[in-house]
Amino acid sequence: MAEQAGLNPKIAVLHYHGADESEEQVELLGSTIHIRHIGCDGDLDKMAAHIEALDGQVTAVALDGIAKKLRLGKARVEHPAAAPLFEIAQQTPVVDGSGVRAAMERWAVRLADEAQPGIWSRKQVLMAPGLNHDGLAMALNQYTEEMRYADPVVYFALPPVPGVGTAETLTRVAEPTLNQLRAYPFRRLFPQAGTAAQPRSPKLFEWADVIAGDMGGIRRYSPPQLKRKVIVTESATEEDVVDLRERGASAIVTTMPPLGHELAHLGAAVFEAILVALRADTQAELTENTYLNLMARMEWKPGIKYLQPEEAGINKFAFVIHPLSPRFIYNHPRFRWARFFPDRLVERVAAHMPPMYGSRITGIESPTTGQKVEGYLLYIGGTPRELMRRDPAFVYRRLIRASRMAERYGARLMGLGAFTSVVGDAGITVAQKADIAITSGNSLTVAATLETAKQAVVKMGNSLDDAHQGKVMVIGATGSIGSVCCRLLAQAVPNIVLVAPRPEKLIALKQTIESETPNAKVTLSTTADDYVGDCDLIVTTTTALNTRIIDITKCKPGAVICDIARPPDITEEEAALRPDVLVIESGEILLPGQPNFGMDIGLPPGVAYACLAETALLALDGRFEDYTLGRNIEIERVKEIYRLYKKHGLELSGIRSHDHFLTDEDLAKKRALADELRNDPAKLADVQRQAAAQLPVKGGRSKAKRGKGNSTTLIASVGAAVLAGIAALFFWRKK
Numbered sequence: 001m002a003e004q005a006g007l008n009p010k011i012a013v014l015h016y017h018g019a020d021e022s023e024e025q026v027e028l029l030g031s032t033i034h035i036r037h038i039g040c041d042g043d044l045d046k047m048a049a050h051i052e053a054l055d056g057q058v059t060a061v062a063l064d065g066i067a068k069k070l071r072l073g074k075a076r077v078e079h080p081a082a083a084p085l086f087e088i089a090q091q092t093p094v095v096d097g098s099g100v101r102a103a104m105e106r107w108a109v110r111l112a113d114e115a116q117p118g119i120w121s122r123k124q125v126l127m128a129p130g131l132n133h134d135g136l137a138m139a140l141n142q143y144t145e146e147m148r149y150a151d152p153v154v155y156f157a158l159p160p161v162p163g164v165g166t167a168e169t170l171t172r173v174a175e176p177t178l179n180q181l182r183a184y185p186f187r188r189l190f191p192q193a194g195t196a197a198q199p200r201s202p203k204l205f206e207w208a209d210v211i212a213g214d215m216g217g218i219r220r221y222s223p224p225q226l227k228r229k230v231i232v233t234e235s236a237t238e239e240d241v242v243d244l245r246e247r248g249a250s251a252i253v254t255t256m257p258p259l260g261h262e263l264a265h266l267g268a269a270v271f272e273a274i275l276v277a278l279r280a281d282t283q284a285e286l287t288e289n290t291y292l293n294l295m296a297r298m299e300w301k302p303g304i305k306y307l308q309p310e311e312a313g314i315n316k317f318a319f320v321i322h323p324l325s326p327r328f329i330y331n332h333p334r335f336r337w338a339r340f341f342p343d344r345l346v347e348r349v350a351a352h353m354p355p356m357y358g359s360r361i362t363g364i365e366s367p368t369t370g371q372k373v374e375g376y377l378l379y380i381g382g383t384p385r386e387l388m389r390r391d392p393a394f395v396y397r398r399l400i401r402a403s404r405m406a407e408r409y410g411a412r413l414m415g416l417g418a419f420t421s422v423v424g425d426a427g428i429t430v431a432q433k434a435d436i437a438i439t440s441g442n443s444l445t446v447a448a449t450l451e452t453a454k455q456a457v458v459k460m461g462n463s464l465d466d467a468h469q470g471k472v473m474v475i476g477a478t479g480s481i482g483s484v485c486c487r488l489l490a491q492a493v494p495n496i497v498l499v500a501p502r503p504e505k506l507i508a509l510k511q512t513i514e515s516e517t518p519n520a521k522v523t524l525s526t527t528a529d530d531y532v533g534d535c536d537l538i539v540t541t542t543t544a545l546n547t548r549i550i551d552i553t554k555c556k557p558g559a560v561i562c563d564i565a566r567p568p569d570i571t572e573e574e575a576a577l578r579p580d581v582l583v584i585e586s587g588e589i590l591l592p593g594q595p596n597f598g599m600d601i602g603l604p605p606g607v608a609y610a611c612l613a614e615t616a617l618l619a620l621d622g623r624f625e626d627y628t629l630g631r632n633i634e635i636e637r638v639k640e641i642y643r644l645y646k647k648h649g650l651e652l653s654g655i656r657s658h659d660h661f662l663t664d665e666d667l668a669k670k671r672a673l674a675d676e677l678r679n680d681p682a683k684l685a686d687v688q689r690q691a692a693a694q695l696p697v698k699g700g701r702s703k704a705k706r707g708k709g710n711s712t713t714l715i716a717s718v719g720a721a722v723l724a725g726i727a728a729l730f731f732w733r734k735k
Contacts, residue, residue: 009059009277010034013270014047016065017192017216026259026266026274029297033274035266042187048085055089062273063096066186071098071132072151075174077182079189093276093286097268100275100291101234102135104268107295108255108302109139109232115301117624118316119230119253120144121435122408126208128218129154130170131181131189136212136232136255141167148207153200154221155181155188160204193219193243205229209408215240222247235264236303245307254303263303317619318376318406319415319612320399321358321601323350323383324567350381351390355402359598364591366620366648373619375612376409377599378402384419384567392424396433403434412624413437415615418566426480427629439618439627441611442481443641445564446633448587448610448652449481450488453537453562456584456655459667460674462536462558464493471534473497475549476541478505480631481564484638485539487513490520497523497531535559540569553691555581557684558674562586572658577691580674582667585656589613592620592649604661607653614641620648 009031018039026033036058040047047063054061068082086094113120120143127137128150141147149170152158155177181189193216202223205211211218212232219240227248233240234256241263244252256264256271266274275291284290306312323329326346330339338346361375380398387395399420406414414436416427421440431438457464464470472489476482477498490496490513500506506524513520525531532538533554538561542549549569550561557580563570564586575583588607595606603609608616618627621644628637654661677684 008034009274010036011060011062011270011273011277012036012038012050012054012058013062013064013273014050015039016042016044016047016063016186016190028257028259028274029278029294031278033277035270035274044081044085044186048088051085051088051094054092056091058092060273060276061089061092061094062269063094064267064269065190067096067098067132067189069098070178070181070189071134072130072178072181073134073170073174075178077175077178079182079186081186093273095269095272095276095286097270097272098132099286099288100272100295101132101268102138103288103292103295104257104271105133105135105255106139108253109136109143111300112253112302112304113143116304118407118410118412118436119304120210121410122146122404123209123230124148124207124408125210125212126150126204128205128211128213128221130213131155133213140210140212140232148204150204150213150221151177153204154217155184157198157200160201190214190216191220192216193240196220219243234267237265241305241307249307250311251304251306257298257300258303261303263305313372315371315373315412315619315622315624316375316410317373317413317415317615318378318402318409318411319361319417319615320355320378320380320402320420321417322380322387322420324418325383326350328383329381347383347386351383351386351394353381355380355398355405357405361595361597361616363594363596364616364620365593367592368648369620371620371622372593373616375616375619376406376411377597377601378405378414380420382419387419387423392429395420395423396429399430400433403430403436403438407436411436413439413615413619415611416440417609417611421611422480426631431626431629437618437624437626438629439615440480440629441609441614442484442633443628443637444589444614444617444645445586445610446481446484446488446638447642447645448589448613449485449539449562449564451652452584452587452655453539453560455652456560456562456582457537459655459664460558460560460582460671462556462560462674464536470536471495471497471531472537472539473499473528473531473535474539474541475499475528475569476565478502478509479541480633482539482541483509483631484633484635485541487516487635488638489537489539490517490522493537494520496520497525497535499525499528499531501526529554537562540565542569551692551695552578552581552583553688553695557677558582558671560584568658571696573696575658577694578687580670580677580687582662582670583657584662585658586610588653588656589645590651590653591616602659604653613650617641617644617648617650620644 013035015037019041020039022037024035038050051061066082067079068086070077070079120140123144124146125140125144126148127133130137130149130151147167153160200221205222210230210232215233215236218231225248228250231244231249231252233254235254236252254264256266256268258264259266275294278294326343329335329346329350356379358377358379365372380402403414421427421442427438427440470493472493474482474486477486478500486496486498486509498506498509503526510522510524513522528550532550533556536559540549541564552570552574555578559581561570561583563583570583587610588603589610590606591608591613677687
């Protein structure tokens with residue numbers, strides 16, 4: 001007579017593969033279960049003999065490496081060689097794991113996502129194979145639409161041609177496939193690790209981000225390199241872990257409970273037998289429903305093990321960049337050929353290109369917490385002119401698509417760079433439609449700008465050394481960055497000029513500033529010209545293109561112009577007309593650790609624009625939330641990001657002007673010249689007069705440029721067709 005379940009449970013596991021015998025004990029739900037492992041060396045007759053001998057001697061028998069029924073999609077077929085084995089025992093239940101596998105797989109996938117958010121999101125998943133893993137396929141399919149089945153490759157050595165292996169094809173071919181597989185021996189249905197007699201195509205495996213299925217089949221048929229792949233399987237031995245680590249796999253996830261081990265080492269058949277032994281009602285039918293209440297009492301996490309130490313515990317982010325002019329497009333190695341076409345044509349075609357992978361950012365590490373982060377630079381093709389002239393929905397679609405790319409790479413936060421952060425509602429719509437957090441980076445941009453401006457003012461020794469004697473101006477005052485700059489500057493320098501084109505917004509901003517800072521003296525203007533000569537610090541935050549925002553020739557000696565705009569409002573040629581005026585960029589940030597951007601972003605090694613630095617900083621602090629969005633930046637957010645900036649050891653990289661760092665010697669020369677002009681009004685007037693005479697026409701184009709733009713309609717049309725065709729071919733091949 002069989003042992004009574006729950007009192008002294010003892011189960012036997014008959015392994016179709018292998019010949020060894022061993023015993024072990026595991027703990028589950030407060031009970032100790034004794035497990036005897038018996039190898040059957042691929043002999044079904046031997047397995048049948050063991051079942052007969054064990055009947056009535058153990059609480060349950062688990063058959064590992066075989067299956068009574070084969071499942072693929074919704075199709076079900078009984079295996080003729082296995083079915084008789086389940087009729088031999090008269091007292092002891094015999095199970096193969098089918099009663100718990102699907103439920104445990106679905107549960108494990110959910111728990112893994114809770115433990116490691118984003119681990120499955122938008123991933124390209126390969127079921128290798130999908131046979132008897134319908135629960136796993138169903139669960140993973142909730143996180144991605146990109147799923148393929150390797151069953152045709154694994155079982156029939158078919159090439160991975162388009163259409164074969166897709167979910168759509170599966171529904172049509174599942175039943176005839178199973179009718180053929182039911183004639184296969186179990187050594188072919190559930191193969192063990194080793195060398196395949198007939199090599200399989202590696203293409204599907206290389207395509208996948210996640211490879212899910214049977215460990216033996218994955219190890220047998222996968223290519224030698226599995227770099228950055230996540231492997232999902234029922235259980236894993238130490239030998240499996242070593243092999244996958246050597247192949248470069250990123251992580252392994254086991255779907256059965258890891259009873260006493262870091263990873264589950266017992267498969268679904270053993271786990272079902274354990275639940276049979278623990279059930280209260282020994283007469284209950286052996287179905288999934290019978291086990292659910294026992295499973296619900298369990299508190300467990302699926303085994304997740306990172307196989308490459310350098311990849312463990314890394315927070316990931318993404319950042320979107322775009323070309324500031326056609327020159328940036330031509331600089332890209334893939335698009336150098338585009339320089340032979342008219343600039344406007346290139347701009348317009350590039351704007352339609354889908355988001356592209358740029359590079360991987362590595363080496364960023366907090367000196368305070370030791371947290372490491374990894375980033376991904378993503379391109380969209382629109383220049384500022386193209387982004388601003390089009391309907392915001394045009395840009396939103398590309399940013400939302402970029403966010404989905406970022407998810408696939410494992411990013412939980414995406415930053416919007418340059419003009420992508422000001423189009424439309426400044427990130428709000430993108431955040432609503434993206435499944436990861438979004439930030440414009442403008443909070444740290446404000447903080448870094450003001451910190452840089454403060455240092456520059458001190459270096460130049462102008463009137464702002466005494467805050468009550470100086471005057472500041474903010475151009476683009478009602479914009480998202482400009483408005484919060486105004487409010488913070490007014491608290492430090494009460495005499496402030498606000499410049500923006502819309503009077504009604506200026507009035508509202510003035511009222512806000514005066515309510516927050518009652519002693520502030522706020523002056524409003526729709527143009528900068530009338531007040532620029534009185535200001536010691538000018539912050540320009542516009543999104544204007546080919547328009548002169550400020551006449552530098554009118555500035556007072558030693559004035560500091562902090563030009564946040566991209567492209568910049570003050571050109572290098574204009575700045576050269578007044579060498580006594582300091583034109584600086586918004587503060588660039590030196591990131592902690594040993595950052596490597598994987599490409600030239602136009603800054604020195606390790607230095608990032610503030611908007612990129614904010615995205616990395618939030619990832620360093622584990623703040624995966626929508627942070628800076630919309631046109632009303634919260635002052636408290638600016639102060640908070642500055643605290644995080646200090647906490648994680650970020651620093652200003654120095655004072656830059658038109659892509660060049662200024663040394664203390666450079667700044668000292670400017671200050672000396674400014675002091676000279678302050679003390680000699682006549683010489684100042686002469687300098688201003690000469691500078692005005694040399695001031696270039698803003699937005700003008702040379703004859704050569706006009707000639708290029710005035711190509712005939714025929715040439716432009718042919719060029720557009722050729723360029724669009726080449727671009728389409730390039731992206732089709734990439735996809």
